[in-house]
Amino acid sequence: MTQNTPRSRRPTIYDVAKTAGVSPSLVSLVLQNPSKVSEKRRKAVQTAISELGYRPSRAATTLASSQTKSIGLVIDDYRNLWFVDLIRGMESALSPHGYQVTLADSRPGENRVTEAIDGLLAMHVEGLVIAAEPSESMMAGTWIPAVVAGWRNAVPAGAGLITNDDDGGGRMAAEHLLSLGHTRIGHLSGSGGAAAHRREGFRSRILEAGVEVRIAGESQGTSEEDGYAAACWILDHHPETTALFAANDTMALGAFAAAKARGLAVPDDLSVIGYDNSPLAKSRYLDMTSVDNRSDLVGVDVANTLLARIQDPGLKPERKLIEPALIVRGTTARPSR
């Protein structure tokens, strides 16, 4: 037992080189730029690769080339499906340049966003997208370009911000309800930064029209239960209400539940608008009027900004808003009362 039997070790570039009868450098070349290698050797190397089941080690490549061609994305919870469009948008802008997206989720609760960022930085991502509530000092010592996606309470110094125009979205929702003739209007809000902007846009447009608005849930969460509780409060204290605007689609679902429990039909007795245009809103059954925040466009923009800043680190982080769009479906109508 003078030596360990090298069980089925992971094959390396040296194994491939030996099998193909070439130098390791040549194998590396084939991996990176096959056109620079004569057909004879290229074939030999490729044969050896599939014969051995060789796969390059990303760790070694990263270390040697000091670039990963990847952008890190931090999201708060997989369940918030809005990030799906964000990723798709990012990927569409990134893949022509050979870049990829690396996803890290940060469970709710503790300080997991920082942990997620650490993990991403440890993997040598070349840019960072933060689609979660950032904390102040989080970016300390960060040497790569970063962008915050989506309105947040705080944007760390040095990070750009590209987001949906949540104020504008709130105003659109208000506009829609006013134009339908509603004058008894409620809003189900939440405590996050995005919710605050939606609320302010909505409120200011409604007030401009000289109409009152009842707001509930300002300091609560944004789950279906929160939406339910807020809707119950409004419907019980102001039964004359004919329209509700929810800070997101999930909360709108809570509003449906509250309406159902009170025997109110949607949209005949109560109009409801959601926000996010998530799969939920698009669902044939729910068929929900909702504000689409165009996360796909945010993704494209985030990706392009990052790409530009990676190439020219001198560029200043920018701030930019993407225009949302109101998607009218079957949960809003003229008031009957």
Added chain:
Amino acid sequence: MTQNTPRSRRPTIYDVAKTAGVSPSLVSLVLQNPSKVSEKRRKAVQTAISELGYRPSRAATTLASSQTKSIGLVIDDYRNLWFVDLIRGMESALSPHGYQVTLADSRPGENRVTEAIDGLLAMHVEGLVIAAEPSESMMAGTWIPAVVAGWRNAVPAGAGLITNDDDGGGRMAAEHLLSLGHTRIGHLSGSGGAAAHRREGFRSRILEAGVEVRIAGESQGTSEEDGYAAACWILDHHPETTALFAANDTMALGAFAAAKARGLAVPDDLSVIGYDNSPLAKSRYLDMTSVDNRSDLVGVDVANTLLARIQDPGLKPERKLIEPALIVRGTTARPSR
């Protein structure tokens, strides 16, 4: 211009060592096992680390230690929320051992599952969980333990299989409808491996009771639209139907839409059962009876199996079923007709 000005380079362990006045080895030791280092130096090193904003390079660590303490998980689409419970389960079993989960999604369409696996292997994951439809030769040359989670049409040689007992779940759904007294029953199925098992379990239990069952959508997809189409077909061709079992919650949503369009009330005129017990089913508004496949338990089991096989590569891949549970909510009732 004899030398590049080293802009704000990423700090390395050498920078930390120099700042703290110790050797690089000592810094490495602090990172791995702080208790083995005298308090004085430990403090010095930790100060230097936060001062420089140093973060270890995962690539270098991986390469030097040849272990990543991570398990790769391949899912098909972020939108299928069942993987969330799977991850949570895996993490709960893995974290006591210091292992992490690395997620890779494989967009629908082409051969992306293979790509996702390649990516994961390139990152030196020590084990592989495949929660997507695998293709035959996919695992060729894989030198690490792998497990397939969830029933699939094919399980690659050498991979274990841990999954929900979808047959059993189908039987549970059947049992529930029969015990409520339904005798005109339909099923909305799909083309995947999991759907096939749910269908067979359901059908066989129904037939055992001497009751007929109408099945639609067998060769279609499993989206809400597919569920809608299948439900329409059944309700139009067999209007006497009083209960529907859908292959998943999303399809059940389609069934609701079909019922609504025909003026049928759920559950008074039509009982509906979903599958997955997803956030959708749990929703207060939808309040859907659904089969919970206990993906969290699958996750725990998958993790433990992999851990065991990592420690002892001699272990044979195993096959195992997790018992599902029926969650009765508000979309099923005795037939009124």
Added chain:
DNA sequence: CCGGAAAATTGTAGCGCTACAAAAATGGTC
């Protein structure tokens, strides 16, 4: 104040790959 065991610290040699300069092969010309 010394020897010696234990604790703390350091030097050396890679991990698997790429960059880049140097060397070898190729091909066309006179």
Added chain:
DNA sequence: GACCATTTTTGTAGCGCTACAATTTTCCGG
């Protein structure tokens, strides 16, 4: 066939970290 410009291939030196043996320091009892 000699010569030179190109194209193809190879050797060397690291990327940032860890393992581990070697070395230095610390701490005691005598």
